[in-house]
Amino acid sequence: MTRSILLTFAFSASLPAPALAAPDWTNPIVEQRADPHVFLDEDGYYYMTATVPEYDRIELRRARTLGGLSTAKAETIWKKHRRGEMGAHIWAPEIHHIGPKWYVYFTAAPAEAIWEIRPHVLECDGPNPLTGKWIEKGEVKLGWESFSLDATTFAHQGKRYYVWTQRGEAPYDGTNIYIALMDTPTSITGAPVMLTHPEYGWETRGHRVNEAPAVLIRHGKVFLTYSASATGTVYCLGMLTADADADLLDPGSWKKSARPVFQSSPENSQFGPGHNCFTTTPDGRTDLLVYHSRNYEKIEGDPLHNPDRATRAQAIRWTSDGTPVFGEPVADGPYTIPSDLTAQVSKPDSRPNPIITEVFTADPAPMVHDGRLYLYVGQDEGDGRGYRMPRWRVYSTDDMVEWQDHGSPLQPGDFKWSTGGPTSWAGHAIEKDGKFYWYVTVDHKDIHGKALGVAVSDSPTGPFKDARGSALVTNDMTKATGISWDDIDPAAFIDDDGQAWLFWGNQKCYYAKLKPNMTELDGDIRVVPDPEVGNRFTEAPWVHQRHGIYYLSYATGFPEKTAYSVSRSITGPWIYKGLVAEGAQNSNTIHQGIVTFKGKDYFFYHSGMMQFDEGAGEGHNGGGSFLRSVCVDELHYNPDGSMQRVIQTSEGVGRVK
Known part of the structure; x- marks a missing residue:
């Protein structure tokens, strides 16, 4: 080795290593907090609420950064009643700043009837939600009485909407997602409209569940995510999409994802991701997905009583046509927002059999009309021991590879002379x-x-x-x-x-x-x-x-x-x-x-x-x-x-x- 090379080597070895970019936060952000809701206010603070494992109170914490929520002090702003209304199952609180007031929407049940779950509202009497007094504004009346939970609210084009989960009547007797206009921050007006019900295989594993709606408005579209299936490893996110100028109270305005948009990642040791919300970086330039998941697969006992769902977050990628891509839940540890958040979606050249995998379908009847192929089928559903076929469905394609699901426009009950x-x-x-x-x-x-x-x-x-x-x-x-x-x-x-x-x-x-x-x-x-x-x-x-x-x-x-x-x-x-x-x-x-x-x-x-x-x-x-x-x-x-x-x-x- 020559002397010049030795000197160069010695000089370079004495220099400090280039500094690595500091992570934006570390996942999980908050341990043992499920159903997270993070709200970035105009005051520059992130406010966070979530379900606590005891299901007995509502906590609020705030920080200047998302990662800062990990060490922020949790203030208890409200506790469940010892008896009567709002005495059990205090779930999924969400904090919103509407006009001059702060509101928390949450789920509760009477202490004596813990599964008579309904949505409720708190209102803060002061400008600071951490120090103000929270006043009970009562139950949000939804038009009919049944198991209902996981409410959220959003404003769009001068209107405020209320979106929630509620058990419907047969054949929609799972938990479904509904929407209605709000006339005040504590009440809805008009008839509720069902936007989605559990119908696909990935929505019906363990239980028939669509719940926990969350709304993101970007790029001329309204995206509504929701959680599906039982709360263990099969818990996942689906998504509805509508044009921003569409009638959001018309179910026909919304297109439903055929497959989960976010689900368990064994490779990253993340299981049952769901019940999400959306926020942004402080500068508003990067959209963030906040959700809960567990970092182990096998759960002892009822997943509902497992305390280890934890709050996590990651950046959202976007396709060229303005569609969010959530990817898979990232592994625990330090997380840095990627510099490139574009997403490429490739289209396959063929469609493997079976061509429809979201639900079980039978008796195909194809018809060609105006250059498009329509496919009429019956839906198989049940325990696999008999022909239980509650509805017909329609699909269509213009290339034999990409199939659009048009839902169920006909059911046996539409023929009143039938059983x-x-x-x-x-x-x-x-x-x-x-x-x-x-x-x-x-x-x-x-x-x-x-x-x-x-x-x-x-x-x-x-x-x-x-x-x-x-x-x-x-x-x-x-x-x-x-x-x-x-x-x-x-x-x-x-x-x-x-x-x-x-x-x-x-x-x-x-x-x-x-x-x-x-x-x-x-x-x-x-x-x-x-x-x-x-x-x-x-x-x-x-x-x-x-x-x-x-x-x-x-x-x-x-x-x-x-x-x-x-x-x-x-x-x-x-x-x-x-x-x-x-x-x-x-x-x-x-x-x-x-x-x-x-x-x-x-x-x-x-x-x-x-x-x-x-x-x-x-x-x-x-x-x-x-x-x-x-x-x-x-x-x-x-x-x-x-x-x-x-x-x-x-x-x-x-x-x-």
């Missing part, structure tokens, strides 16, 4: 003259057996309403079998001459003309002869036409496979051609729907492929014959027009333009 379910069996939608007709299977209230109803809408996504006020087909109208479930699985078809037809059946394949109004049969009900459907027609008829050939596909045998017959006329005779698909994985049924979209042919079906497979215990939710999932694969034809056997794949189909 009301839960029997949302297979249906089929079709458009004629600007109207959309949805033929479905339900149980008749007065005539024993299954029946066919028809609903109508001006839009492919609804809302739909009963088009007749009575059943289209009842069990006493079909005599080819002695069973009460032969009137199921309707499939509509409009021929080249404009004549509409309806096919349906179990054990026998029925069909009939429809009148131009699409809501009445035109003539007799006919039966496709058994030999023309392979002498083993089971159910699920589907009719489509290609190059002058009519194709009648259907389920055959049990467990079911898919067979088909062809004809040169919609009325037959039909020639049996054999199978087009083998049985579905892990399901006794398969129920196909066939459609051409953007130059490709697709075979929709359902299978029992697993989804929501989070392992044993509260997170387990596997598929099967009664918990099915919609899939799709390409369909190919031979030169003579016969259909090739469909290859059922896990890869699914690619994006189409």
Whole structure:
């Protein structure tokens, strides 16, 4: 080594190491504090409230920095009553500065009825919430009495809104998120509106829960996050999004995330993140997510009584279109806000099977309209030992990869002549003259057996309403079998001459003309002869036409496979051609729907492929014959027009333009 190099080395070694940037805070910020709410006031202080493990008081602390809340003194500003109202379950306090007054919104129950939980309000009589006297302003009346909690409030475009959690009535008898206008800081006005209810698999693990709403308004949009599922490791965040100029009291203004936007991270030892709020850095430039989570997975006893939920925070990243990306909860320890908070979201080139994983779906019926493919399905829901199908759902896509969930615009209870379910069996939608007709299977209230109803809408996504006020087909109208479930699985078809037809059946394949109004049969009900459907027609008829050939596909045998017959006329005779698909994985049924979209042919079906497979215990939710999932694969034809056997794949189909 030369002398010059030695001198350089000695000089550089004597210099102090470059100083590392100080962390902005250390997670957890406050131990054993759940349901945190942090409010950055105009006075430059962060004010923090949270649920204490004893559920018996409301604490308030303040600091100039978020990290400073760790050492800030906690002042008890209110204690529960020893008896009577507000005597138990003091949960989820939130502090807000509205006009000249400070308010705390919180949850409480009577000491003698600890689960009669309701929202309440405190008002401070002075300008300093730490030293002022807090006055009980009573319960916020919500329009009806039931379990209700986790209220928040926000102002937007000159209006103040109140958003909260409340148990609804069947079929929305989980805890749901509601919104209403406020006429004063302690009361609402007008009818409450339900924005979201637990429907996806990740919202129903352990319990059916949507709770703890929090609102963030940025980039021309209103984002409303909420917590879902039981309070253990499966607890997570979902999100609703609305345009800032939309009517926030219209549920149709809000789009719901199909998957959790924030959930447990075993890699970072963070479990059950949820019940969040939003704040910013003191300069207002960086948006922050504040939440609680645990740093271990296994909880002894009831998670609700575990004290180790702790307050944590991290910065929010943003996509180029102004959507927040929360990432995953960061590991405990010093935290520094990243210098780059942009987020890149890549779009996949294909959609694996099953294509819908948020809920269990069955009996797919595709329809193409105005360059978009709409998919009508029934929702499987229950214990996996029977067909419990409380509602139908609608999805759509323009590329076969990105699917939009349009919710549930039709339920059995919409047909007043039906039992009301839960029997949302297979249906089929079709458009004629600007109207959309949805033929479905339900149980008749007065005539024993299954029946066919028809609903109508001006839009492919609804809302739909009963088009007749009575059943289209009842069990006493079909005599080819002695069973009460032969009137199921309707499939509509409009021929080249404009004549509409309806096919349906179990054990026998029925069909009939429809009148131009699409809501009445035109003539007799006919039966496709058994030999023309392979002498083993089971159910699920589907009719489509290609190059002058009519194709009648259907389920055959049990467990079911898919067979088909062809004809040169919609009325037959039909020639049996054999199978087009083998049985579905892990399901006794398969129920196909066939459609051409953007130059490709697709075979929709359902299978029992697993989804929501989070392992044993509260997170387990596997598929099967009664918990099915919609899939799709390409369909190919031979030169003579016969259909090739469909290859059922896990890869699914690619994006189409």
